[in-house]
Amino acid sequence: MEAIDDGRLARGTRLPSTRAAQRVFGVSRNTLADVYDRLLNEGYVVMRRRSGTFVADKIPESPATHEPGDAPPYRLNPYWLRTDVQDAIHFWREPGADQPRAGQSPGIDLRAGQIDPRLFPIAVFRRAVSRQLRRLERMPPRNPSSQGNQGNYRLREAISRHIRITRAVVCRPDEVLVTSGAQQAFDLLARTLVTPGETTVALEDPGYPPLRAAFAAAAAKLVPVPVDQEGIRVDHLPRDVGVICVCPSHQFPLGVLMSEQRREQLVRFARAHKAVIVEDDYDGEFRHEGNPLQALRMRDCADVVFYVGTFSKCMLPSLRLGFIIAPRWALPALVTVKNYLDWHSPTPMQLGVAEFIAEGHLAQHVRKMRNIYAHRRERLHQILREDFSDCLEPVPSSYGLHICAFATGNMDANLVAASAVRQGVQLHSLERYYMAPGGRPGLIFGYGALDVSQIERGMKVLRDIIRR
Amino acid sequence: MEAIDDGRLARGTRLPSTRAAQRVFGVSRNTLADVYDRLLNEGYVVMRRRSGTFVADKIPESPATHEPGDAPPYRLNPYWLRTDVQDAIHFWREPGADQPRAGQSPGIDLRAGQIDPRLFPIAVFRRAVSRQLRRLERMPPRNPSSQGNQGNYRLREAISRHIRITRAVVCRPDEVLVTSGAQQAFDLLARTLVTPGETTVALEDPGYPPLRAAFAAAAAKLVPVPVDQEGIRVDHLPRDVGVICVCPSHQFPLGVLMSEQRREQLVRFARAHKAVIVEDDYDGEFRHEGNPLQALRMRDCADVVFYVGTFSKCMLPSLRLGFIIAPRWALPALVTVKNYLDWHSPTPMQLGVAEFIAEGHLAQHVRKMRNIYAHRRERLHQILREDFSDCLEPVPSSYGLHICAFATGNMDANLVAASAVRQGVQLHSLERYYMAPGGRPGLIFGYGALDVSQIERGMKVLRDIIRR
Numbered sequence: 029m030e031a032i033d034d035g036r037l038a039r040g041t042r043l044p045s046t047r048a049a050q051r052v053f054g055v056s057r058n059t060l061a062d063v064y065d066r067l068l069n070e071g072y073v074v075m076r077r078r079s080g081t082f083v084a085d086k087i088p089e090s091p092a093t094h095e096p097g098d099a100p101p102y103r104l105n106p107y108w109l110r111t112d113v114q115d116a117i118h119f120w121r122e123p124g125a126d127q128p129r130a131g132q133s134p135g136i137d138l139r140a141g142q143i144d145p146r147l148f149p150i151a152v153f154r155r156a157v158s159r160q161l162r163r164l165e166r167m168p169p170r171n172p173s174s175q176g177n178q179g180n181y182r183l184r185e186a187i188s189r190h191i192r193i194t195r196a197v198v199c200r201p202d203e204v205l206v207t208s209g210a211q212q213a214f215d216l217l218a219r220t221l222v223t224p225g226e227t228t229v230a231l232e233d234p235g236y237p238p239l240r241a242a243f244a245a246a247a248a249k250l251v252p253v254p255v256d257q258e259g260i261r262v263d264h265l266p267r268d269v270g271v272i273c274v275c276p277s278h279q280f281p282l283g284v285l286m287s288e289q290r291r292e293q294l295v296r297f298a299r300a301h302k303a304v305i306v307e308d309d310y311d312g313e314f315r316h317e318g319n320p321l322q323a324l325r326m327r328d329c330a331d332v333v334f335y336v337g338t339f340s341k342c343m344l345p346s347l348r349l350g351f352i353i354a355p356r357w358a359l360p361a362l363v364t365v366k367n368y369l370d371w372h373s374p375t376p377m378q379l380g381v382a383e384f385i386a387e388g389h390l391a392q393h394v395r396k397m398r399n400i401y402a403h404r405r406e407r408l409h410q411i412l413r414e415d416f417s418d419c420l421e422p423v424p425s426s427y428g429l430h431i432c433a434f435a436t437g438n439m440d441a442n443l444v445a446a447s448a449v450r451q452g453v454q455l456h457s458l459e460r461y462y463m464a465p466g467g468r469p470g471l472i473f474g475y476g477a478l479d480v481s482q483i484e485r486g487m488k489v490l491r492d493i494i495r496r
Numbered sequence: 497m498e499a500i501d502d503g504r505l506a507r508g509t510r511l512p513s514t515r516a517a518q519r520v521f522g523v524s525r526n527t528l529a530d531v532y533d534r535l536l537n538e539g540y541v542v543m544r545r546r547s548g549t550f551v552a553d554k555i556p557e558s559p560a561t562h563e564p565g566d567a568p569p570y571r572l573n574p575y576w577l578r579t580d581v582q583d584a585i586h587f588w589r590e591p592g593a594d595q596p597r598a599g600q601s602p603g604i605d606l607r608a609g610q611i612d613p614r615l616f617p618i619a620v621f622r623r624a625v626s627r628q629l630r631r632l633e634r635m636p637p638r639n640p641s642s643q644g645n646q647g648n649y650r651l652r653e654a655i656s657r658h659i660r661i662t663r664a665v666v667c668r669p670d671e672v673l674v675t676s677g678a679q680q681a682f683d684l685l686a687r688t689l690v691t692p693g694e695t696t697v698a699l700e701d702p703g704y705p706p707l708r709a710a711f712a713a714a715a716a717k718l719v720p721v722p723v724d725q726e727g728i729r730v731d732h733l734p735r736d737v738g739v740i741c742v743c744p745s746h747q748f749p750l751g752v753l754m755s756e757q758r759r760e761q762l763v764r765f766a767r768a769h770k771a772v773i774v775e776d777d778y779d780g781e782f783r784h785e786g787n788p789l790q791a792l793r794m795r796d797c798a799d800v801v802f803y804v805g806t807f808s809k810c811m812l813p814s815l816r817l818g819f820i821i822a823p824r825w826a827l828p829a830l831v832t833v834k835n836y837l838d839w840h841s842p843t844p845m846q847l848g849v850a851e852f853i854a855e856g857h858l859a860q861h862v863r864k865m866r867n868i869y870a871h872r873r874e875r876l877h878q879i880l881r882e883d884f885s886d887c888l889e890p891v892p893s894s895y896g897l898h899i900c901a902f903a904t905g906n907m908d909a910n911l912v913a914a915s916a917v918r919q920g921v922q923l924h925s926l927e928r929y930y931m932a933p934g935g936r937p938g939l940i941f942g943y944g945a946l947d948v949s950q951i952e953r954g955m956k957v958l959r960d961i962i963r964r
Contacts, residue, residue: 302569
């Protein structure tokens with residue numbers, strides 16, 4: 029970008045194809061595709077059909093920022109300006125993302141929560157969207173009304189079939205609400221379930237900061253609850269709790285699977301205290317070890333569990349589609365709030381994903397990715413065993429796209445993570461995920477976005493850092 | 497649907513094409529397309545490629561509802577259960593939409609805020625989306641980060657060009673924030689600009705109830721402010737006001753154009769009281785009379801005006817895309833809240849709309865629709881002049897897709913609207929739009945969704961009602 033900014037690469041210059049650039053620069057095509065994609069997303073280059081990639085004629089101005097001394101003429105809601113809130117909301121922001129520099133390789137992303145978009149069959153998805161838009165040509169969409177705001181019926185039907193197969197969750201399409209991703213589901217649930225200033229919400233600690241932000245924004249009283257090797261410590265739940273948020277399949281970020289006994293205890297507690305449970309099943313499709321425990325919602329507790337699912341992990345995060353399976357008594361209120369937030373999620377996306385699922389492509393993609401992710405996971409486990417057994421103790425888990433490991437010995441996990449980032453390896457220390465002080469330190473290793481050789485390179489950088 | 501529900505139309509039966517059905521039933525193809533579309537959206541029928549429309553094998557269950565006596569086990573946030581809030585949020589719900597019945601024609605929709613989706617070049621849009629998804633095949637999207645959450649740069653660039661042409665608003669792409677429609681923009685602005693329990697928000701009265709719902713949900717103190725033939729009564733604004741919401745081009749629902757003098761007075765008032773202005777320019781692309789007054793944001797007041805635009809009127813509401821042009825000092829906070837709400841709007845939709853605009857299709861479509869809407873508007877004005885001059889006094893306006901008319905003489909506008917709805921003509925009485933009691937009664941006539949013959953039929957029904 030610097031080369032573009034300072035004019036070394038003239039406006040309108042054609043960039044080499046990733047294949048040609050690979051020969052010149054000697055880096056992988058994936059790395060180059062990442063660089064090109066970043067340039068494109070930020071407007072530094074443009075694609076022209078059948079001609080290639082060119083430096084843009086006009087380049088973007090730097091992003092808007094508060095200039096110091098430039099006092100805003102108006103007092104904004106101070107909640108969003110709080111540092112802790114900003115940190116939670118911009119949780120996935122890469123360090124230095126505000127000042128992208130040329131020459132800096134996109135690096136290796138070892139964070140949790142990432143997937144491998146390179147392997148998504150986007151051509152198949154494109155054709156599904158096209159077919160559905162063609163249908164709309166013959167049958168133009170109606171103006172928005174409250175109908176359809178729960179989500180397109182075909183998509184809700186496809187979702188209920190999909191999670192029956194992958195998660196053994198039995199639900200009817202009319203118990204499904206389509207959302208614009210899991211994040212909107214959290215906001216929607218927080219606004220519906222929390223009476224501001226009154227409701228107490230229990231959160232697993234460590235946990236997912238953007239989920240925490242949703243309940244904090246709704247003015248809930250937040251209570252962090254510790255997690256052990258069987259899941260959330262039900263005996264630590266406050267007695268006045270209204271909402272209990274958990275990830276039973278693959279605790280985020282520890283990776284712990286909630287035990288059968290703990291599940292029973294949790295549901296019993298919720299019922300006894302007239303509380304509800306929010307089950308975040310963000311990567312439940314990717315089960316790597318045979319295990320009879322399925323989603324919490326599978327059990328006979330459809331009356332107290334709000335199950336949140338997403339297509340960000342099993343398809344693509346850029347589609348922004350997710351869903352809630354809700355108790356029937358809560359659905360009218362949830363539909364009202366969804367209606368309020370944005371009427372409904374975009375029809376072409378809903379139709380495209382419905383078609384993609386109905387034609388069996390999602391099941392096929394999940395099967396393929398489960399194998400690929402299992403392979404990466406196996407390699408990562410092997411490296412942790414062989415090269416890091418003196419300083420890292422992996423937390424057992426059977427689902428998902430990341431492994432958490434506690435620090436042992438005298439390794440400083442925060443220092444290691446900070447050094448890694450400086451060397452181009454995106455890595456999160458466990459500390460970022462705790463609410464209460466004094467949490468056990470550790471590191472989180474995501475293998476979603478990386479092939480085996482990238483994992484090996486990233487872990488080698490890490491080993492060198494720790495050895496020093 | 498009754499015929500399907502009670503088994504008269506067997507599962508899997510092929511329905512006649514709209515062309516064939518037109519010959520049999522003698523109603524217009526548009527009406528039939530509407531009926532088919534409703535059946536399809538609700539899952540009663542399915543389309544099979546190149547074969548036609550069939551009764552679905554499984555039909556949807558009735559929508560989830562509270563069963564009386566079935567007390568919810570949990571106390572939801574009472575805000576969303578309030579009748580006034582539900583009415584505001586479900587503002588566009590058609591009466592009886594919950595219980596669709598066969599034999600009932602979809603009727604004539606004379607409400608404001610509707611467009612004619614039948615005339616949108618969806619094939620052109622489909623090709624734009626396809627081309628963009630094909631691009632993603634070569635260049636897979638990255639995992640979400642805070643980058644790009646302000647909106648795709650190409651789309652923001654296209655938006656800034658588009659509104660420069662249609663609305664004379666000069667802004668830079670980095671002042672644009674992409675939202676999932678205007679409703680999300682309102683929610684986003686309310687959450688950013690309102691400090692709960694503290695901020696006073698002035699709203700035009702009559703006004704748009706879903707906008708009101710956004711600021712009420714954010715726990716603002718709402719103050720209704722009357723509107724006269726020059727726009728909002730600036731002399732009625734409370735002195736402690738923080739946010740002033742206006743529709744200067746085409747007041748919703750009155751249709752009044754804010755005068756030059758009133759605009760100056762408004763901006764001066766806002767600056768003097770350290771308040772900000774939210775400009776809702778929902779249908780500003782459709783200007784029907786030469787007039788030098790453009791968007792408020794055009795003036796030298798980029799520091800205090802938040803301009804909200806939408807693609808729902810000039811493209812399709814089902815795309816769920818809109819935008820905010822914001823003062824630079826507020827952008828970081830707005831991007832944080834957008835990030836919080838749903839990370840970003842779906843990438844394929846953003847790319848498709850960007851391509852559609854960049855290739856000139858939006859400008860072309862707006863030109864075409866402006867002529868079509870002008871023609872409908874002219875006919876509606878003529879009918880009001882010729883047949884309703886004794887009971888309705890149209891409010892002068894030069895923009896948009898609807899005309900408001902005050903009731904004169906002894907006509908009861910509420911009674912007339914209720915009768916019209918019973919006879920299949922969707923019509924809103926002005927009363928639904930007022931916050932304060934005692935507002936001047938009237939009726940609102942939208943011509944967006946109807947061709948001239950439908951307008952004539954609807955107005956004939958109305959004339960018969962009034963004559964009785």
